[in-house]
Amino acid sequence: MHTIAENFSPNFSSQLSAGVASIAARDLIGHYAVSTANKTNRYVVVKECAKVLTLADIARLAGVSESTASRALRDNPVINAATREKVQQIAAAHQFKVNATARSLRTQKSHTIAVIILFDAKTQQSITDPFLLDILGVIADELTRQGYDMLLSTSKTTDKDWRSYYFDSKRADGLIVIGQGEHDERVQQLAEAGVPFVVWGAANGDETFPVIGSDNRQGARLAVEHLLHQGCQRVAFLGDIRHTEIEMRYLGYQDALAQAGLPVEPALQLNTDFTAQDAYLKTQQVLFQQLPTLDAIFAASDAIAMGAMKALLEHGVQVPQQLALVGFDDIAMSAYCTPSLSTVKQDTQAGGKLLVSALLQRIQGAAVPSAQLPVRLLCRQSSLRQL
Amino acid sequence: MHTIAENFSPNFSSQLSAGVASIAARDLIGHYAVSTANKTNRYVVVKECAKVLTLADIARLAGVSESTASRALRDNPVINAATREKVQQIAAAHQFKVNATARSLRTQKSHTIAVIILFDAKTQQSITDPFLLDILGVIADELTRQGYDMLLSTSKTTDKDWRSYYFDSKRADGLIVIGQGEHDERVQQLAEAGVPFVVWGAANGDETFPVIGSDNRQGARLAVEHLLHQGCQRVAFLGDIRHTEIEMRYLGYQDALAQAGLPVEPALQLNTDFTAQDAYLKTQQVLFQQLPTLDAIFAASDAIAMGAMKALLEHGVQVPQQLALVGFDDIAMSAYCTPSLSTVKQDTQAGGKLLVSALLQRIQGAAVPSAQLPVRLLCRQSSLRQL
DNA sequence: GGACAGTTTGCAATCGATTGCAATAGGACT
DNA sequence: AGTCCTATTGCAATCGATTGCAAACTGTCC
Known part of the structure; x- marks a missing residue:
């Protein structure tokens, strides 16, 4: 058994160390190892350990620096149009996506929204309530359209402190809370901490955060x-x-x-x-x-x-x-x-879209009023x- | 307007530059600003721009290095028990959570699972189908218990290439696909790419990935x-x-x-x-x-x-x-x-839990067979x- | 050809947590 | 006190994308 170390992620390297993944030098072709079967039981499906391209690879293929490749992929006009086009084509040809965690760490933005379904602590209100789930689908689709990912959790199992778990640890840029339960104090903590969030429910007029719901x-x-x-x-x-x-x-x-x-x-x-x-x-x-x-x-x-x-x-x-x-x-x-x-x-369609819109405005720092939708x-x- | 630069994130710095955040010495509020204030009019309105603590801050408070603090928080036994205890107490007192994006980048693990609801492309099957949503709730709760976050999206708006979007760009460590539609080719691509995923549906016996569903x-x-x-x-x-x-x-x-x-x-x-x-x-x-x-x-x-x-x-x-x-x-x-x-x-309870369990085993590299649950x-x- | 202004690009630092490996500390034994 | 072994800790590099600022390039004018 032979090993190679370069250009593989720590995950793969640790699998190699553990004997889970094994390879032979002669099976390597290009940057993918091709063989998926072996005749001597000394191999694994190496295709599943293929190296994922990084921006550095794309930059090298395009003959530019990483910073130029990064700016070109983002269509930044300080980069010449021909260079932008070239980098974008190479990236598309390789179905390249930038590493989301690297980008989040550098930009301090996760482009992810946490949606928390807030149940009343005492009752057994169920996620099978179709109304809840209708609005959830609208939110999911609208967030996707706006370039955000959506984390979903329920208040039954969510960590007690939404601020530190979702916001401070950079898992999410903001939160949508579906439901109000019986005045959950975690919502108050979010408001006091200045976390961007919106709530689906009924406004009683003295909230310090936007509440969106039907009339x-x-x-x-x-x-x-x-x-x-x-x-x-x-x-x-x-x-x-x-x-x-x-x-x-x-x-x-x-x-x-x-x-x-x-x-x-x-x-x-x-x-x-x-x-x-x-x-x-x-x-x-x-x-x-x-x-x-x-x-x-x-x-x-x-x-x-x-x-x-x-x-x-x-x-x-x-x-x-x-x-x-x-x-x-x-x-x-x-x-x-x-x-x-x-x-x-x-109107769950309008409601879900308004929740997303309101939250994105909050994330931009805008003051967003509560809103009521007609029924x-x-x-x-x-x-x-x-x- | 006065500015300070140290210990603030690029987001806050850019807000200062843009004039969004403004400060005056008299706006100072208590202990947040004290460590950064000085007597030469270099202050910030810290209440609304409060710095999020990093592991470096916790390490300094505990009088140890960052690496020791990191190992202590993870309860690594190479660190002395008293040191572990001390660091963990300081972190808890500050409701500290490590920066998830930094951790993901270093460890190459996002601890996030993408759940995709796969609709038939031609029909208008709706997310309000209560059965779908029942199982979704079980998955959400079980993933939370296992220390994972759950991304939710629907196949209506999801990017065409789940592998590059979710897996290669490190948004998710694996995928759960709910439903089979009419043999969506994106599922085949996941299998060919060796991405860890499981499907809720019916197995026909020749899949190369685990399909879990009822009998x-x-x-x-x-x-x-x-x-x-x-x-x-x-x-x-x-x-x-x-x-x-x-x-x-x-x-x-x-x-x-x-x-x-x-x-x-x-x-x-x-x-x-x-x-x-x-x-x-x-x-x-x-x-x-x-x-x-x-x-x-x-x-x-x-x-x-x-x-x-x-x-x-x-x-x-x-x-x-x-x-x-x-x-x-x-x-x-x-x-x-x-x-x-x-x-x-x-049995959606057993089904949801088995989906999660099967996927986590796939992520560990195990071969997981398809499974049928009794009805x-x-x-x-x-x-x-x-x- | 030289000077100037505008455009384009790349270097290097940064983000914050983790981890390999070397250095240090502490305890036991002679 | 010196040596050896084990336990503990810290340094420095790494992950991969982004971005400030300086350097390099290009085009125009004199």
């Missing part, structure tokens, strides 16, 4: 007004108002009742978590006792609405004739359950009565 | 056998068999029919995409013509099943008495639609007849 209050108002227009007279509210977004939806619920001159009955507001299961159980345990005068439910999410609807249908309640139902989110399945679910649609009521079978 | 064939067989046991005699299959996973499910469907001595009717297999919408339309357009002798549907996903069910119910077909239905995936809403949906449950049939209202 939850208006959405709830539209939903409850619609129920009242359908002739409903007693509307329950399912959702945990200890969460800011849900609290805003409750305010909108109250607005609609107030305008109709109806009382707000505390017994008709149930804190449920974000799962269909909890809503199913709470509807059985609590709301059935309000029948038959209860004739509508506004649920703070579609998952909650579907759990409640299941309980009602099993109980023989006719939806929407005896009890009408509206959810919030327009998850993919809402149109395809039976009866199809009326819901408030959040839309989708009326489907669950709330459309034959009057 | 699709067995799952489908269980579902169809269950339908036959419920007295069904003509079962349709909804799902796009050009996808390997769905093809395996079709094989299991065929297995069950064969064992019952029933013919496989090609007209009863419809290629639908992964959305409830396409299934809804195809059920209306094609399957209604098979009524009333068609008495069951096996759908290759729960979303497809729910679209088909909606069409059937609207058409006045009683589910399951006239036509029974089973899906695949056990998405969160399956138990809460009406009737609740029978389905084949994939489970959940019988709910949509397929349980009163016989």
Whole structure:
């Protein structure tokens, strides 16, 4: 067995030392070792240990210095156009990408954004909530378009200190936090430390960082007004108002009742978590006792609405004739359950893009205000009565 | 305006040059600026430009060299225990994290895994597919536990060449590809380049990389056998068999029919995409013509099943008495639609963990075989007849 | 040809953590 | 005290891309 050391990364060298990778001198051709099979069981698939080209290699091939190659790849106009073209062509021919870690270290920019899904510490809200994941996809695609990578993690397992883990250690240039939980102190720490970040949720007006979200209050108002227009007279509210977004939806619920001159009955507001299961159980345990005068439910999410609807249908309640139902989110399945679910649609496309845009502006040092996106009521079978 | 140069990053220095950051002696705030302030009007507004500590700072505070501090933080036993303890305490007191980009550059390891959601190029399969996102959450949490960060992107916007973008440029140490699309050539390129990666999907036996997924064939067989046991005699299959996973499910469907001595009717297999919408339309357009002798549907996903069910119910077909239905995936809403949906449950917890485990072994250079996870049939209202 | 101005390029330093190897320190033994 | 062995520590180089500033080159004018 023979070894060579030059032009290979420490990883490969250590594999050689460990006997994992072995090669024979005569198998080398050019800068790749070609042989992938051996006749004497003394070789490995050397192709997988091929040297990765560095900028220095590209520079040498182009006959310029590394600094010129670097500037040419970045299309810097101080470099002559012909030189730029030449370097870029050689790089493209080799599918060359600069070493991202070297670049980050030198520029102090990782071009990476950390997205943290913030769960309520006490409940089992799940990443399978389709709404969460819808917006996540938009963010991922938009960041890619803007030349950024996206790190994803959840608050269940994330290191306690987002500032040092993501920002100080240069893993990310900024953070997007999805959700507000119950006023997680880690968000406050980010704000105090001056880390660039934005939050998807509901603004209450005194944050020192941008909060972007739907007009939850208006959405709830539209939903409850619609129920009242359908002739409903007693509307329950399912959702945990200890969460800011849900609290805003409750305010909108109250607005609609107030305008109709109806009382707000505390017994008709149930804190449920974000799962269909909890809503199913709470509807059985609590709301059935309000029948038959209860004739509508506004649920703070579609998952909650579907759990409640299941309980009602099993109980023989006719939806929407005896009890009408509206959810919030327009998850993919809402149109395809039976009866199809009326819901408030959040504009996740616009929301995800605005989150990214706002964060990139924060990273540039700009002051970015909080923002609210309009919502839309989708009326489907669950709330459309034959009057 | 006054300037100082020492101990600040190029980013801050450039902000000073650009006049973005301005300073005045009277803006000094406490201990941040003290070490850098002097009595000759050379100050900085340190609160908002606070210097991030480097390992060199920790070493100085501990009275050791940088190399000792580095080894001590990593708990390297060549360093005396008292020294290790001291350095670790100082680092913890300052919430110090090493600069990840510096470490990656030196070690040639990013400790980051890229997760790519591979969509079929032609269809509009959406990231809101709850099954996809379920497994994604497990992967995120498991990678975090193993000390890795997770990059997320979708194949819609990802650079064409995953090898150079993620691997060669050192953004990621390995890749997890979720889904197989229709034999995306980018996956082949990864395999040829010897990049460590694993795929979630169905193995067909001749891959050169590990494919991890559920036992699709067995799952489908269980579902169809269950339908036959419920007295069904003509079962349709909804799902796009050009996808390997769905093809395996079709094989299991065929297995069950064969064992019952029933013919496989090609007209009863419809290629639908992964959305409830396409299934809804195809059920209306094609399957209604098979009524009333068609008495069951096996759908290759729960979303497809729910679209088909909606069409059937609207058409006045009683589910399951006239036509029974089973899906695949056990998405969160399956138990809460009406009737609740029978389905084949994939073990996303075990799957996500196995993907991570397999990939980390690949990164270590180990040969890792493909693997299949057992599935489970959940019988709910949509397929349980009163016989 | 020389001077000047503008353009282009390259040298060398930098970023911050890690690690090979040599130097140093400490303890045990004679 | 001197020698030997082991443990501990620090120096200096490295990783690969970027960038400030000086040097070199090119073109124009006198």
